[in-house]
Amino acid sequence: MNILEILSYGFIQRALLAGTLIAVLCSVLGVFLVLRRLSLIGDGLAHVTFGSTAIALAFKLYSAASLLVSLPVVLLASLGILKLTEKARLSGDAAIGIVSAVGISAGIMLASVGGGYNVDLLSYLFGNILSITYEEVLIAAGLFCVVMLLLGLFFNDLLAITFNEGLARVSGVRTNLINAVLVMLTALSVVLAMKLVGIMLISSLLILPAVSALQLARSFKACIALAALQGCCSVVAGIFVSFLTNLPTSATIVMLNLLFFGASCGLRRLLGAKSSS
Amino acid sequence: MPVEIVATEGLGCSYREGCVLEDISFTVTAGDYVGIVGPNGSGKSTLVQALLGLVPVSSGAARLFGSRCDGFNQWGRVGYLPQSLHLLNPVFPATVAEVVGLGLLSLKSFPRRFTRHDRNTVDALLEELGIYDIRTKLIGELSGGQQQRVLLARAMVNEPELLILDEPTAALDPETRQRFYQMIADINRTRGVTVLLVTHDTGVIGQHASKMLYLDKRMLFYGSFEDFCHSPEMSSLFGEHSQHLMCHRH
Amino acid sequence: MRTLLLIVLSLTAMAVAGLTGCTRGEQQASTKLQVVTTLFPLFDFARIIAGERAEVTMLLPPGMEPHSFEPKPNDIIRISKSGLFIYTSRYMEPWAETILKGTDRRSLRVVDAGQGVSYLKGSAEVGHDHAGHGDHGTDDHAAGMDPHIWLDFSNAVVIVNNILTGFVAADPANAPLYRDNAAALNARLADLDRRYREGLSSCASRTFLHGGHYTFGYLARRYGLEYRSLSGISSESEPSAAKMAAMVRQIRSSGVRYLFAEELLSPRLTETLAGEAGVEVLKLHGAHNLGKDDVQRGIGFIELMEQNLANLQKGLACRSK
Numbered sequence: 004m005n006i007l008e009i010l011s012y013g014f015i016q017r018a019l020l021a022g023t024l025i026a027v028l029c030s031v032l033g034v035f036l037v038l039r040r041l042s043l044i045g046d047g048l049a050h051v052t053f054g055s056t057a058i059a060l061a062f063k064l065y066s067a068a069s070l071l072v073s074l075p076v077v078l079l080a081s082l083g084i085l086k087l088t089e090k091a092r093l094s095g096d097a098a099i100g101i102v103s104a105v106g107i108s109a110g111i112m113l114a115s116v117g118g119g120y121n122v123d124l125l126s127y128l129f130g131n132i133l134s135i136t137y138e139e140v141l142i143a144a145g146l147f148c149v150v151m152l153l154l155g156l157f158f159n160d161l162l163a164i165t166f167n168e169g170l171a172r173v174s175g176v177r178t179n180l181i182n183a184v185l186v187m188l189t190a191l192s193v194v195l196a197m198k199l200v201g202i203m204l205i206s207s208l209l210i211l212p213a214v215s216a217l218q219l220a221r222s223f224k225a226c227i228a229l230a231a232l233q234g235c236c237s238v239v240a241g242i243f244v245s246f247l248t249n250l251p252t253s254a255t256i257v258m259l260n261l262l263f264f265g266a267s268c269g270l271r272r273l274l275g276a277k278s279s280s
Numbered sequence: 281m282p283v284e285i286v287a288t289e290g291l292g293c294s295y296r297e298g299c300v301l302e303d304i305s306f307t308v309t310a311g312d313y314v315g316i317v318g319p320n321g322s323g324k325s326t327l328v329q330a331l332l333g334l335v336p337v338s339s340g341a342a343r344l345f346g347s348r349c350d351g352f353n354q355w356g357r358v359g360y361l362p363q364s365l366h367l368l369n370p371v372f373p374a375t376v377a378e379v380v381g382l383g384l385l386s387l388k389s390f391p392r393r394f395t396r397h398d399r400n401t402v403d404a405l406l407e408e409l410g411i412y413d414i415r416t417k418l419i420g421e422l423s424g425g426q427q428q429r430v431l432l433a434r435a436m437v438n439e440p441e442l443l444i445l446d447e448p449t450a451a452l453d454p455e456t457r458q459r460f461y462q463m464i465a466d467i468n469r470t471r472g473v474t475v476l477l478v479t480h481d482t483g484v485i486g487q488h489a490s491k492m493l494y495l496d497k498r499m500l501f502y503g504s505f506e507d508f509c510h511s512p513e514m515s516s517l518f519g520e521h522s523q524h525l526m527c528h529r530h
Numbered sequence: 531m532r533t534l535l536l537i538v539l540s541l542t543a544m545a546v547a548g549l550t551g552c553t554r555g556e557q558q559a560s561t562k563l564q565v566v567t568t569l570f571p572l573f574d575f576a577r578i579i580a581g582e583r584a585e586v587t588m589l590l591p592p593g594m595e596p597h598s599f600e601p602k603p604n605d606i607i608r609i610s611k612s613g614l615f616i617y618t619s620r621y622m623e624p625w626a627e628t629i630l631k632g633t634d635r636r637s638l639r640v641v642d643a644g645q646g647v648s649y650l651k652g653s654a655e656v657g658h659d660h661a662g663h664g665d666h667g668t669d670d671h672a673a674g675m676d677p678h679i680w681l682d683f684s685n686a687v688v689i690v691n692n693i694l695t696g697f698v699a700a701d702p703a704n705a706p707l708y709r710d711n712a713a714a715l716n717a718r719l720a721d722l723d724r725r726y727r728e729g730l731s732s733c734a735s736r737t738f739l740h741g742g743h744y745t746f747g748y749l750a751r752r753y754g755l756e757y758r759s760l761s762g763i764s765s766e767s768e769p770s771a772a773k774m775a776a777m778v779r780q781i782r783s784s785g786v787r788y789l790f791a792e793e794l795l796s797p798r799l800t801e802t803l804a805g806e807a808g809v810e811v812l813k814l815h816g817a818h819n820l821g822k823d824d825v826q827r828g829i830g831f832i833e834l835m836e837q838n839l840a841n842l843q844k845g846l847a848c849r850s851k
Contacts, residue, residue: 009771009775012774012775012778012806013805013806014774014802014803014805014806015771015775018771038369038372114591114594115591115602119591119592119593119594119822119825120592120593120594120821120822121592121593121794121821121822121823121824122593122794122795122796122821123593123594123595123598123794123795123796124593124594124598125595125598126595126794126795126796127796130798131768131769131798131799133769133771133774133799133802134798134799134801134802135802136801136802136805155391156390156391157391159381159382159385159388159392159393159394160385160392162374162378162382163382163385165372166372166374166379166382167362169329169332169334169362170360170362170382170434171382171385172332172333172334173332173334173355173358173360173386174355174382174383174385174386175353175355175356175385175386176385216373217371217373220373221373221375221416221418222373222374222375222378222416222418223373223374223375223378224378225373226373242771243771245770245771245772246770246771246772246775247772248770248772249770249772249773250770251767251768251769251770252768252769252770252771253768254768255770
């Protein structure tokens with residue numbers, strides 16, 4: 004099977020396009036989230052999306068219309084995580100754990116109180132990178148532009164709060180605003196991208212490219228670039244490998260990211276040994 | 281008429297485990313070099329953090345450049361070097377130049393982008409502080425002394441009128457420590473920068489600072505170093521012998 | 531002292547309420563046989579056999595896929611209080627056997643409605659048919675068995691008879707009525723079978739392509755259709771890019787004009803495949819469960835299968851008689 008033939012399928016083209024856009028934005032967000040110790044926020048917000056989708060289905064809002072409910076709920080949940088870390092002095096993982104447990108149990112309660120649905124909730128919750136529509140490619144592109152534009156505008160402020168929040172405040176950075184921007188961009192990406200490519204891909208793309216880049220990066224900008232590069236390469240390679248080996252696509256992409264992470268660790272050791280000798 | 285830079289009136293902070301500071305009132309004027317000293321846990325760091333609005337004030341008031349600290353926004357006039365040991369994530373992937381550049385954010389408004397001129401400013405300062413050679417190294421790879429200088433550069437890069445340094449010499453060996461104090465004294469003298477320096481080595485700071493603030497939850501002394509050395513309260517606190525050792529200028 | 535009195539009073543009130551509640555429940559239970567079923571076909575058949583003489587309920591909440599179901603404490607109480615519990619197999623309801631372990635088997639009559647049915651392996655996955663992976667089910671029977679036995683209407687008759695045996699044993703007094711109801715139901719199923727055989731006898735296409743999990747194997751086999759699904763039986767598995775492409779090629783080469791999707795489940799993947807190959811999507815009902823609206827409308831198994839037949843005839847371009 005040659006590459007041109009693989010590329011002749013429309014669903015592959017759309018997977019490549021939307022997949023790389025989502026991979027790049029998740030990887031870049033991931034660098035900030037991992038350094039702020041909010042790595043699991045993707046999983047947490049996915050659980051909240053589950054709960055809010057249960058509400059949406061109870062009102063007979065399917066697919067795109069369910070966003071009318073999930074988007075505001077998940078944005079609020081992301082701010083809730085932030086407030087818990089600030090006001091209740093909880094660590095990020097505990098705050099995420101609370102919000103995610105509340106999200107999933109609210110969903111389960113609603114599902115049983117509501118007396119069932121017209122469809123199977125779980126099957127509507129997660130997208131699949133191979134079933135992206137043309138409109139969803141546009142959504143991914145729009146999301147990419149919004150997230151990248153805001154990350155670009157606030158880049159130095161984000162770097163400052165990620166390095167040290169106290170120092171950032173003394174440099175005139177409005178830390179509450181910037182924190183809110185970061186988690187709300189994450190929430191927006193999780194809700195939209197989950198419908199497109201599924202949660203497994205989102206949560207791994209928020210973590211693995213960032214931690215690999217942290218192994219090798221020689222500057223913050225390089226770290227962002229390396230993470231984006233890994234995210235992008237893993238999706239492209241994952242789709243082709245899945246084609247050639249007949250393995251599930253999302254799982255293949257996650258495994259490739261793990262492989263890249265292993266390689267980064269190995270490379271760091273190698274470089275470390277060379278520079279110290 | 282000396283210009284007021286920092287002033288507090290009956291300042292009190294009680295956060296986390298009970299009361300930390302009580303009834304602190306003092307005024308720092310332009311060109312002062314104030315050494316803030318006192319035993320461990322006396323609230324020295326809390327005091328400067330309260331001035332910067334980093335911890336909440338529970339009573340009284342504090343002013344920076346004449347405006348109340350809780351609404352203060354002229355951050356371009358302030359440089360701050362925090363206690364470094366709490367600060368650094370050893371795997372943070374930022375270079376020395378990137379970290380120092382962050383100090384310039386206080387001079388910018390949205391969107392805060394850096395220009396070539398900013399990069400030149402950073403390079404010039406790094407050169408001046410003798411750390412230009414390590415500008416592309418990651419902050420986590422540096423020795424304690426190097427990190428301290430990088431953070432000092434970050435605090436100074438916006439050419440502040442007020443420099444607040446919290447235990448800046450904790451990670452330094454005695455020789456570097458001596459050079460560091462000399463450098464701060466030079467900055468204070470030649471550029472007219474007002475300096476607040478928190479430290480627990482009372483003896484060394486006494487040689488450089490123009491004023492001493494002795495703190496132990498309450499303010500026990502505030503005045504010139506001369507007065508500090510001749511204060512009967514201080515001699516009863518430290519004992520005559522220790523006071524003599526502290527005040528003996530090398 | 532006053533608080534103690536309050537506690538005693540409230541405890542008494544609770545006990546009285548509990549006792550009256552119990553007696554009321556027993557009165558109801560004593561008049562009618564309580565029957566709990568797992569899946570929709572079992573529920574519908576049991577409901578028809580019971581007529582007015584027994585109370586039949588279904589465990590699955592509307593819309594839910596049987597694999598994602600998790601029994602609540604209430605469900606377990608409902609089962610242990612019932613006189614008859616009907617399920618099909620551990621392939622479809624892995625949670626049923628766990629529940630049964632916790633109940634008193636002496637008072638509860640359990641019917642395995644699939645008893646005597648020969649289960650088939652589900653192996654008509656796209657890309658698996660020619661490549662020599664056909665024997666993947668032999669080492670693990672539970673994983674490869676197709677649980678949708680009711681979609682072969684001769685199996686449905688076996689299920690009806692199994693349920694009838696359960697009813698007769700649990701409530702011998704009403705046995706003649708149950709037998710009559712079951713016989714009538716079996717006649718309707720036989721008629722349905724005849725209409726399927728006739729309705730699907732002269733179709734332009736005999737290729738039945740399904741862009742989802744393997745579900746309709748029994749149905750296709752009975753009426754001589756060639757059935758291919760995008761993925762295997764497990765509802766957790768996810769297709770590879772290669773399988774998607776193989777399905778697209780199969781749709782194109784077989785020249786079908788419709789691709790089938792399953793009701794209740796998200797049609798995303800099917801719609802992608804249909805869009806890629808330039809065909810349309812038609813829905814079929816797997817019947818393990820009903821959507822909420824269909825439950826309220828009181829739709830039955832035979833009506834669902836009539837809808838399926840209409841869509842199959844449209845999708846395979848059959849000449850209707």
